[in-house]
Amino acid sequence: xxxxxxxxxxxxxxxxxxxKLTVEAKRLGGxxxxxxxxxxxxxxxxxGTSDPVWWTNGFWSGMMWQMYHATEKELYKKTAELNEVALxxxxxxxxxxxxxxxxxxxxxxxxxxxxxxxxxxxxxGLHAAHLLAGRYNPRGKYIRSWNRDRAGWVIIDSMxxxxxxxxxxxxxxxxRFRYIAEDHADKVMNQIVxxxxxxxxxxxxxxxxxxLIETPxxxxxxxxxxxxxxxxxxxxxxxxxxxxxxxxxxxxxxxxVAHYFISEVAKTDWIPVVDFRAPQEPVMIDTSAxxxxxxxxxxxxxxxxxxxxxxxxxxxxxxxxxxxEKYAIWDTEKDGLIDFSTGSYHEEKxxxxxxxxxxxxxxxxxxxxxxxxxxIW
Ligand code: GLY
Numbered sequence: 001x002x003x004x005x006x007x008x009x010x011x012x013x014x015x016x017x018x019x020k021l022t023v024e025a026k027r028l029g030g031x032x033x034x035x036x037x038x039x040x041x042x043x044x045x046x047x048g049t050s051d052p053v054w055w056t057n058g059f060w061s062g063m064m065w066q067m068y069h070a071t072e073k074e075l076y077k078k079t080a081e082l083n084e085v086a087l088x089x090x091x092x093x094x095x096x097x098x099x100x101x102x103x104x105x106x107x108x109x110x111x112x113x114x115x116x117x118x119x120x121x122x123x124x125g126l127h128a129a130h131l132l133a134g135r136y137n138p139r140g141k142y143i144r145s146w147n148r149d150r151a152g153w154v155i156i157d158s159m160x161x162x163x164x165x166x167x168x169x170x171x172x173x174x175x176r177f178r179y180i181a182e183d184h185a186d187k188v189m190n191q192i193v194x195x196x197x198x199x200x201x202x203x204x205x206x207x208x209x210x211x212l213i214e215t216p217x218x219x220x221x222x223x224x225x226x227x228x229x230x231x232x233x234x235x236x237x238x239x240x241x242x243x244x245x246x247x248x249x250x251x252x253x254x255x256x257v258a259h260y261f262i263s264e265v266a267k268t269d270w271i272p273v274v275d276f277r278a279p280q281e282p283v284m285i286d287t288s289a290x291x292x293x294x295x296x297x298x299x300x301x302x303x304x305x306x307x308x309x310x311x312x313x314x315x316x317x318x319x320x321x322x323x324x325e326k327y328a329i330w331d332t333e334k335d336g337l338i339d340f341s342t343g344s345y346h347e348e349k350x351x352x353x354x355x356x357x358x359x360x361x362x363x364x365x366x367x368x369x370x371x372x373x374x375x376i377w
Contacts, residue, residue: 010369023332030082032057041334048086053093055100059360062107070372084108099145101128102161129168140210141183151207156230159237163377166244185241189253197260198226199234219344221278228272228289231261236296240377262315270322274342288341290319291361298368338362
């Protein structure tokens with residue numbers, strides 16, 4: 001549980017995060033970062049220019065808003081505002097936009113609106129929410145993922161995007177957005193989450209009637225395996241759908257996947273491997289799965305009885321402390337907070353490197369331990 005020792009630890013870590021992110025924010029100016037260069041250890045690429053529709057383009061801004069909320073430092077606010085404006089280019093690339101518009105604009109425009117009441121930011125958020133709702137298939141009862149010829153594809157990651165729709169419902173008082181989000185969450189819960197608490201990455205459905213056709217490997221090892229970040233998306237995503245709808249099935253699903261995740265990650269000293277059902281060799285780690293799961297576990301803990309809380313909170317603390325001890329990058333001459341994240345099991349390019357989303361969830365989780373976070377989802 002969160003005792004005095006944990007609080008002391010989290011305060012110490014928050015101070016280090018503040019020092020590191022202050023240096024990074026000054027170094028970056030308005031650039032949107034993703035992965036530091038292997039040669040320099042610094043963020044060289046500005047995704048706001050090179051790839052405005054890239055799905056991770058909101059996470060840095062999300063960290064800035066979380067830190068602004070916690071510290072009131074203007075640097076964080078100004079940096080996030082620059083990122084939000086840079087993302088306006090993405091709205092002009094309609095065919096490049098995808099189901100991840102929630103990740104892109106919840107952490108930028110919606111966060112800004114929630115914290116400052118900026119009306120232009122609210123418009124950007126609603127624009128993105130309508131783009132997401134427009135991907136809904138009323139026969140299949142899901143929001144399609146990706147573009148091109150994948151009309152029937154749904155990926156588990158989508159559960160972290162639908163909070164955009166819950167926000168839009170509340171903002172404009174139109175329940176359509178929640179109906180779409182709930183249909184989608186039901187589909188994922190019933191057909192992508194497995195009965196044993198593990199989760200497929202992808203479900204491919206017949207777009208004319210919603211029948212499940214196949215479950216490809218996606219970013220995991222193989223069809224039928226268990227991509228750890230996908231499990232984490234399910235834990236946090238269903239906990240958030242419960243938060244926004246009060247539907248207990250969603251909380252039960254989040255708990256079921258959490259129990260599975262905890263039992264797997266405990267076997268590897270609280271650092272997740274990329275896929276829990278991949279061959280034992282080579283050992284490949286994905287710290288980002290742990291960081292996202294930690295936020296989900298802390299969210300679940302808010303909604304369960306006193307006697308149940310410890311399971312989720314203790315697991316989250318174990319994951320956070322083990323990861324910080326082994327993989328935090330506190331050197332301010334380098335960019336990135338958390339090392340050893342992996343994009344995809346079979347894609348060597350982004351294996352065991354610092355990736356921006358691990359940093360975001362690490363920051364959110366530390367702030368959650370101190371009750372200094374704000375709900376970005
Ligand atoms: N497709 C989002 C992720 O890498 O988790």
